[in-house]
Amino acid sequence: MNAARPASDNAMTERARFEQLALPHMDAAYNLAFWLLRHRADAEDAVQDAYLRAYRSFHDFRGDDIRPWLMKIVRNVAFRRLSDRKRARNVISFDAALFDRQVGEAAVWQVPDDSASAEEVVIGSGEQATLRRALSELAPIFREAIVLRELEAMSYREIADLTSVPIGTVMSRLARARAELRKILTRIETEDESNAM
C-alpha cells in the first residue's frame, strides 16, 4: 500500500488550485517587488521566493481574494531582501574599512546600491524616464505608497491592510510622497535645463 498516494493526489489538486488563484497576480507581484528593490534580477528572485512561501502556506489562506494575502508575502520578502542588502553593504564597508581604507570604492560595488540604479529603472527617455527616475529616488515606504495607489489602484483600506498601518498613515505617506516627487521632478528638470545650456 502506498500511503503517499492519497496525499499526492491532494497535493496535485492543491498546486493546481493555488496556481489558478495566484498566478494571475504575478504582474502586480513583480511590479511591487521591482519598485521596492529597483533591480530586475532581485525582483524576479523575490517573486519566485514569495510564490513558494505562499504555496507552502496555502493551507493558512482563507477567503476568495488571494491578491492581498499574496501581495503581503511579496512585500515581506522584498523588504527582507532590502534589509539583507543594507546589512551586506555595511559588512562589506566595515571590512573595507578594516583592511582597505578605500571605503566606498570597489568593495561595495557588488551589492546593489539603495540609490537609483539608472540602467535598472530608467528605461527609455523623455517624461516617463524622468518620472521613473524620480519615483526610484523616493524612500522605500513612500515609493511603496505611490506604487500601490497610483500603479496598482489600491484603495487606502487595501494599502493600510497590506502595509499594516492605519489609514491615516497611508494618507500621510501619500501626501509626503507626492510632495517629494514634485520636488524631485523640479530638481531634475532644473538639472536638465542647466545641462542643456
Add this chain to the structure above:
Amino acid sequence: MRAMRCDSAELIGAYIDQELAPEARREMAAHLETCPACVALTGDIRHISGKLAALGRALAPEDLEARVRARLAIAEAETMDRPRLAVWGERLQRGWIFATSAMGHLSLVREVAHLRFSARFFARPHFPARRIGIKH
C-alpha cells in the same frame, strides 16, 4: 468635523483619490471654490497622479511564470515524499516515547520498592549508591 485647512495636502489627496466620506467630500468641494492655493495643489496632484497611472507597471520577463511554475512543481514533489518520511518519523518518535516511559515506570517501581524495604528495616531510607534513571 475638522475645519478645512489650506495646507491639508492629505485631505486634498484623499479627495482626489475619492477616499473621503460624502460629507467631507462636500466640504472639500465647497472649500475649493474659494481657495486658490488648494485649487493649485489639487491641480498638481491630479497632474502627477495622471502621469503615474500612465506609466504602467514594470513588466516581468516572459519566462518568470514558467520559472515560478517549475519551483512550485518541485515543492509539490517534496510534499509527495514527505508523508512517507512523516510516518517513519512518527513511528520512531512513538518508539522513543514508549521506551523512555517504560524505563521511567521501571525506575519508579524500583525506587518505591526500595523505599518500602528501607522504611521497614532502617530508621531512614537507604538509597543505593548507584541510581537507575533515564539518561539524557
